[in-house]
Amino acid sequence: MERKRWECSALPKGWKREEVTRKSGLSAGKSDVYYFSPTGKKFRSKPQLARYLGNSMDLSSFDFRTGKMLMSKLTKNRQRLRYDNNNQNKGKPDLNTSLPVRQTASIFKQPVTKVTNHPSNKVKTDPQKAIDQPRQLFWEKKLSGLNAFDIAEELVKTMELPKGLQGVGPGCTDKTLLSAIASALHTSAAPITGQLSAAVEKNPGVWLNTSQPLCKAFIVTDEDIRKQEELVYSVRKRLEEALMADMLAHVEEASSDGDPKEEGNDNDDMEAV
Numbered sequence: 001m002e003r004k005r006w007e008c009s010a011l012p013k014g015w016k017r018e019e020v021t022r023k024s025g026l027s028a029g030k031s032d033v034y035y036f037s038p039t040g041k042k043f044r045s046k047p048q049l050a051r052y053l054g055n056s057m058d059l060s061s062f063d064f065r066t067g068k069m070l071m072s073k074l075t076k077n078r079q080r081l082r083y084d085n086n087n088q089n090k091g092k093p094d095l096n097t098s099l100p101v102r103q104t105a106s107i108f109k110q111p112v113t114k115v116t117n118h119p120s121n122k123v124k125t126d127p128q129k130a131i132d133q134p135r136q137l138f139w140e141k142k143l144s145g146l147n148a149f150d151i152a153e154e155l156v157k158t159m160e161l162p163k164g165l166q167g168v169g170p171g172c173t174d175k176t177l178l179s180a181i182a183s184a185l186h187t188s189a190a191p192i193t194g195q196l197s198a199a200v201e202k203n204p205g206v207w208l209n210t211s212q213p214l215c216k217a218f219i220v221t222d223e224d225i226r227k228q229e230e231l232v233y234s235v236r237k238r239l240e241e242a243l244m245a246d247m248l249a250h251v252e253e254a255s256s257d258g259d260p261k262e263e264g265n266d267n268d269d270m271e272a273v
Contacts, residue, residue, distance in 0.1 A: 005036075008067045012057065014038030017067045033065060137205060138169055140214055143179035162224075166216045168195050169204045180213035194218050 001020050008017040015038065021031045035043045043049045046064040053059065061069045148156040159178060167177040184192050194217040200207040201216075208214075 008035065010062060010067055010069050011035070033067070035067075137208060137210065138214070140176055140180040140183060141171065143183070144173070144176050146179075164218050165194075167214055168200055168216055169208070169214045172214050177213070177215055181215065184213040 001022055003018060003020050005016050005018040008015045016036045018034045018036060019031050020034070022028050035049055037043070037052070041052070043052065046059065046062070049064070050059045063070050150156055158175065161174060161178060161181075165177060165181070167173070167180075181192065188211065190211065193212060194215045195204075195207075195209055195212055196217050197207045197209065200209075
């Protein structure tokens with residue numbers, strides 16, 4: 001074997017690179033690369049070298065075979081680092097989607113526990129205690145006048161609700177009804193059925209069920225479900241076609257701008273494993 005050793009300028013001062021060329025056997029002509037630390041410790045692969053150096057040096061752009069920093073990888077790493085730093089500096093958007101629902105003070109009797117050491121005292125509880133605080137009536141009207149805008153700050157077109165959905169309550173418009181239904185779907189895990197009591201139309205202030213949106217009771221038919229399935233299928237199909245077109249564009253761009261694959265040695269095989 002023929003051994004050549006010299007200083008490695010890509011690594012800190014004192015590090016040496018050794019290239020051993022095989023002279024005989026089936027692997028004659030092939031060469032192996034090793035690195036030696038200033039203290040003489042030998043390294044056979046890039047993972048070993050990275051574990052030894054730790055955070056003192058970034059080896060993501062270091063080519064173990066040639067002992068040099070690849071400028072193409074170095075540029076990409078710098079661009080990625082700059083992009084990550086810029087994103088970290090930007091303020092995070094406010095993702096708070098809590099609704100402006102005011103919880104009123106409970107007017108019902110609450111359980112009272114009297115703690116004492118006297119053995120004859122008893123703890124009395126009210127079985128008709130209120131677990132949840134009552135919600136404010138017609139709070140959905142606070143959402144009136146609010147509109148949705150896209151990223152270009154253009155007004156998003158309002159949805160058209162089915163004719164079977166009719167509002168309940170004073171001054172309930174189509175926008176208020178849409179906000180009420182969307183809020184109910186967002187905040188409640190229970191089924192949305194509307195106001196089941198017929199008396200709510202006569203006196204909504206008394207008979208209104210605050211857990212349901214401000215709309216009359218409605219029924220979802222099989223035809224409604226079928227139309228919604230067809231709509232979802234159509235949207236998914238368009239999304240699939242858009243994703244496939246975007247993926248093909250990325251593949252063509254990578255094939256036209258990609259660098260030729262570099263040849264490695266036995267050390268590269270060990271590193272890949």
